[in-house]
Amino acid sequence: MAAEAPLIELRGLAVRFPAAAGTVTAVAGVDLELAPGASLGIVGESGSGKTQLALAMAGLTAPGALLGGSVRYRGEELVGAAPGRLRQLRGARIGFVFQDPQAALAPHLTVGTQLTEALRAHERLPRAVARARSLEMLARVQVPDPAMRLAQYPHQLSGGLRQRVLIAIALMAGPELVIADEPTTALDVTVEAGILALFASLREALGMALVLISHDLAVVGGLCESIAVMYAGRVVESGATRAVLTAPRHPYTHALAAAVPRLEAPPAARLVTIPGAPPEPGSRAPGCAFAPRCPRAVARCTAERPELVPLATGAVACHLPLGTGGG
Amino acid sequence: MSAVIEARGLAVRYQVRGRDFRALEAITLSIGAGEALGVVGESGAGKSTLARALLGLVAPGSGQVLWLGQDLATLAPEARRRLRRHVSVVFQDPVASLDPRFTVAASVAEPLGVHSPTLGPAARARAVEAMLERVGLAATLGRRYPHELSGGQCQRVAIARAMITRPQLLICDEPLSALDVSVQAQIVNLLDELRREEGTALLVISHNLAVLRQLCSRLLVLYLGRVMEEGPCATLLARPGHPYTRLLLDSVPVFGAWPRRAALTAEEPASPFAPPSGCVFRNRCRHAEDACAAEVPSLEALAAGQRVACRRAAEGVASPAGGAVSPARR
Numbered sequence: 278m279a280a281e282a283p284l285i286e287l288r289g290l291a292v293r294f295p296a297a298a299g300t301v302t303a304v305a306g307v308d309l310e311l312a313p314g315a316s317l318g319i320v321g322e323s324g325s326g327k328t329q330l331a332l333a334m335a336g337l338t339a340p341g342a343l344l345g346g347s348v349r350y351r352g353e354e355l356v357g358a359a360p361g362r363l364r365q366l367r368g369a370r371i372g373f374v375f376q377d378p379q380a381a382l383a384p385h386l387t388v389g390t391q392l393t394e395a396l397r398a399h400e401r402l403p404r405a406v407a408r409a410r411s412l413e414m415l416a417r418v419q420v421p422d423p424a425m426r427l428a429q430y431p432h433q434l435s436g437g438l439r440q441r442v443l444i445a446i447a448l449m450a451g452p453e454l455v456i457a458d459e460p461t462t463a464l465d466v467t468v469e470a471g472i473l474a475l476f477a478s479l480r481e482a483l484g485m486a487l488v489l490i491s492h493d494l495a496v497v498g499g500l501c502e503s504i505a506v507m508y509a510g511r512v513v514e515s516g517a518t519r520a521v522l523t524a525p526r527h528p529y530t531h532a533l534a535a536a537v538p539r540l541e542a543p544p545a546a547r548l549v550t551i552p553g554a555p556p557e558p559g560s561r562a563p564g565c566a567f568a569p570r571c572p573r574a575v576a577r578c579t580a581e582r583p584e585l586v587p588l589a590t591g592a593v594a595c596h597l598p599l600g601t602g603g604g
Numbered sequence: 605m606s607a608v609i610e611a612r613g614l615a616v617r618y619q620v621r622g623r624d625f626r627a628l629e630a631i632t633l634s635i636g637a638g639e640a641l642g643v644v645g646e647s648g649a650g651k652s653t654l655a656r657a658l659l660g661l662v663a664p665g666s667g668q669v670l671w672l673g674q675d676l677a678t679l680a681p682e683a684r685r686r687l688r689r690h691v692s693v694v695f696q697d698p699v700a701s702l703d704p705r706f707t708v709a710a711s712v713a714e715p716l717g718v719h720s721p722t723l724g725p726a727a728r729a730r731a732v733e734a735m736l737e738r739v740g741l742a743a744t745l746g747r748r749y750p751h752e753l754s755g756g757q758c759q760r761v762a763i764a765r766a767m768i769t770r771p772q773l774l775i776c777d778e779p780l781s782a783l784d785v786s787v788q789a790q791i792v793n794l795l796d797e798l799r800r801e802e803g804t805a806l807l808v809i810s811h812n813l814a815v816l817r818q819l820c821s822r823l824l825v826l827y828l829g830r831v832m833e834e835g836p837c838a839t840l841l842a843r844p845g846h847p848y849t850r851l852l853l854d855s856v857p858v859f860g861a862w863p864r865r866a867a868l869t870a871e872e873p874a875s876p877f878a879p880p881s882g883c884v885f886r887n888r889c890r891h892a893e894d895a896c897a898a899e900v901p902s903l904e905a906l907a908a909g910q911r912v913a914c915r916r917a918a919e920g921v922a923s924p925a926g927g928a929v930s931p932a933r934r
Contacts, residue, residue: 322784435872436647465646466811468872470855492785495857522859534859536789538814540841541858547796548789548818554754555784570786 282352283310284454284486285334289346290356292329292338301558303329305510306346308585313453316480316487318497318518320533321507324558330507331458331490335371336363350454369399372447372485374457378439382431388415388442389427395449414445417482418475437468444475448483458490469496476500494534498522503591506530509556509566516591526588526598529567565595573597606673607634608773608805609658609691613667616650616657616829623877627653628829631667637772640799640806642816642837644852645826648876651809654826655777658807659693660684672772689719692766696778698758702750702765709746712736712765719769731768739764739794756787760794767798773805774798780815792818813856817841822909825849828876828884831903835910843923845912847889850922883914891921 292304304326311317321327332338333348336355348355350366367373375381383391392414393407402410408427415423418441431439440460447455457476461469477500480487491497497504498518505515506527514527525531535549553570556562564579565571571578577596585594614631617624628650635641645651656662658669660676669676671687679687692715695701702711712732716723723731733743739760750758759779766774776795780788796819798804808819816823816837823840825833825848833846844850874880874887883901886892896915903911906918914921 322786437872466855467646467851470857473857493857495859498859499857533786536786538789538792538812538818539859540814540817540853540856544817548792550789550793551786552790554756554787 281312283349284313284315284351286310286349287330287334287347288349290330290333290348291345292326292333293343293345294339294341295343300343302510302561303342303558304333307507307512309505309512309515311454311486311488314484314486315503316489316501318501318504319488319490319507320492320494320497320504322492322555324509324555325507326510326558327490327507328458331373331456331488334488335367335373335456337367337373365399368395368452369450370453372450372452372455374440374443374447374455374460376459377463378436378443379431379463381443382439384431386430387427388429388431388434392427392442392446392449395446399450410449411445414449415442417479418442418445418448419471420445435468436464437471440464440468440472441475444472444479448479448485451483452485454486454488456488456490459492460489461496462492473500494522494537495539506533510558511566511594512585512592513567513595514591514593515585516588520590524600526591526593526600527567527595528571528573528597528599531599532570573599607636607670608639608672609807610634610670610673611654611658611667612670614654614657614664614669615666616653616662617665620877625877626829626879627876628657631831633824633831633834635773635805635807638799638803638805639822640808640820642820642823643807643809643826644811644813644816644823646811646873648828648873649826650829651826652777653829655693655775655807655809658775659691660688685718689715689769690772691775692769692771692773693775693777694759694762694766694779697782698755698762699750699782701762702758704750706749707746708736708741708748708750708753708761711750711761712746712768715765715769732764735764735768736761738798739767740790754787755783756790759783759787759791763791763794763798767802767804770802771804773807775807775809777809778811779808780810780812788815795819813841813852825852828873828879830884830900831913832885833910833912833914834903835907839907839910843907843910845906845910845917845922846885846914847891847922848885851888891916 287307287309290304290307293300293302307330319327333344338344344356389411392411396402396407411427412423415426420426420438420441461472489497489501501518504518504521505512508529514521514530525534532551536551538548551570556566564581565583568574568578583594583596585592611631611633614628616628617626643651657664671691709732712735713728716728732746736743736746741760780791792815799806808816810816820837823837824831827848832848840849844853880887882897882899886896901913901915903913906912
């Protein structure tokens with residue numbers, strides 16, 4: 278494929294929250310882009326800024342949040358765009374799937390109403406047509422007995438079915454981009470496997486681009502062609518999934534991959550640990566945020582923040598990336 | 605070998621809006637000194653009810669719970685209090701399980717006030733400091749309050765509080781699920797260390813098979829309140845006998861492997877209020893036959909130490925070659 282114009286392009290995106298003492302920075306200058314139909318996994322722990330980043334990509338902000346930098350969707354700037362225009366884009370072009378399907382569905386509206394609401398907000402459609410599309414979409418996300426489900430309320434559905442309904446809502450208007458924020462975290466492993474398989478088959482069938490946010494490298498690695506690893510509000514490593522998972526360049530990515538026990542690997546006598554804990558959001562040290570926990574850190578790491586530098590297969594923000602001399 | 609804790613034919617039933625809810629049925633288990641048993645299952649399997657019943661926090665509808673060989677139901681309150689120091693618990697949410705108004709040191713010391721009331725203040729403070737250090741916290745942290753600590757630190761405090769009475773058994777109910785990925789490994793290593801070095805037996809409840817393999821020598825697979833399979837962890841993970849264990853195994857995301865192994869069952873668990881007749885898993889099982897609906901399968905020996913509640917276990921239905929849900933994992 279020749280250099281295609283990106284579907285979405287982030288340049289220096291920052292999300293800050295006003296606080297008693299100055300501002301707290303949740304996302305501190307992120308550059309990312311995604312081609313139409315591509316898939317990107319964003320991995321990070323709590324407080325890494327991944328959710329705020331996901332929201333900003335859909336032109337959404339948490340209450341009080343201040344956006345900086347730029348988010349361009351097919352070249353159109355979303356930061357500072359009129360709320361009406363953002364609403365138009367969301368739903369019509371960008372679908373969002375939230376983490377907690379219980380909280381994201383309105384408890385007093387039927388599944389059918391919530392599905393068609395999404396549709397009727399963006400296109401003027403006769404009721405019967407909207408209903409037919411809802412049925413089709415529920416079937417597409419593999420909800421058994423869709424006609425019965427249309428008349429039900431969220432509390433009558435299991436967690437897995439609720440998440441399928443949320444995905445159906447996000448897909449109703451045929452978006453080009455779906456952003457899913459920890460869509461399986463609230464679910465059992467067996468149900469999670471089904472939802473992830475659904476995302477994979479939907480992408481194949483509908484060709485939409487996908488941004489998947491997760492704390493789980495394995496979840497993201499199974500579904501996305503590329504990965505961005507976030508730590509303390511910044512992308513510390515990005516690249517093709519296979520490269521990032523099999524030969525991580527950033528010590529944090531490496532430690533994260535090693536710290537998670539995996540069934541397919543032989544059992545270890547002792548798990549590799551990352552000492553300490555992630556920094557509090559808002560704490561601002563001059564150097565690399567991971568330096569206090571990093572076994573490779575040298576004086577320069579605490580003095581000077583490393584920039585995200587392009588590599589052959591991706592990019593890394595580290596003064597001493599793994600796989601270079603002495604790595 | 606005498607068991608630290610035992611359950612014999614344990615059943616717990618709740619009445620929910622007039623409907624009978626069988627949270628646990630016919631649970632028999634035993635944990636020896638210094639041993640670690642893992643309990644795995646989906647939400648609604650009865651994992652937390654099992655923890656509560658073993659702690660004596662819910663009364664069994666039938667069956668017995670024995671602490672150090674003594675039946676909880678027949679113990680006098682005073683004797684029960686004396687034994688309680690030997691059975692401790694660590695809950696899922698470390699922040700919620702600590703009193704926000706107590707300093708760390710006060711929280712850790714509190715069980716000593718109940719179980720060792722004769723201990724003087726200086727001796728108590730020394731014991732608390734030693735325990736904080738034992739779980740990898742600086743003794744100076746004792747002056748802090750829970751809100752000043754990270755989730756991982758709070759979980760270490762909760763473990764210190766549970767361990768201060770030198771219990772013979774530590775029950776851990778999803779001890780990692782509230783923690784960040786990078787911190788989980790620290791707590792796994794700490795629990796394993798306490799078992800090996802202090803001889804504390806563990807009962808670890810988790811939905812994460814890889815974590816259970818790391819910590820436990822034996823595994824109990826729970827589904828809708830019943831034991832589907834139990835036995836040595838290594839055996840169950842390498843050669844599961846129950847199709848449900850196979851389903852759990854195949855659901856675990858594998859690093860860099862996609863698309864996931866073929867078709868997973870789309871069916872979700874049956875309602876615990878109206879479990880299927882016979883085998884409760886049969887509505888999700890692709891190996892189910894008419895006979896599976898007729899009677900509840902009993903736990904039968906399959907391999908050394910492995911017992912499986914499936915009529916067709918001996919046919920190898922849960923083995924990858926048996927045409928189960930997936931092609932082989934290595």
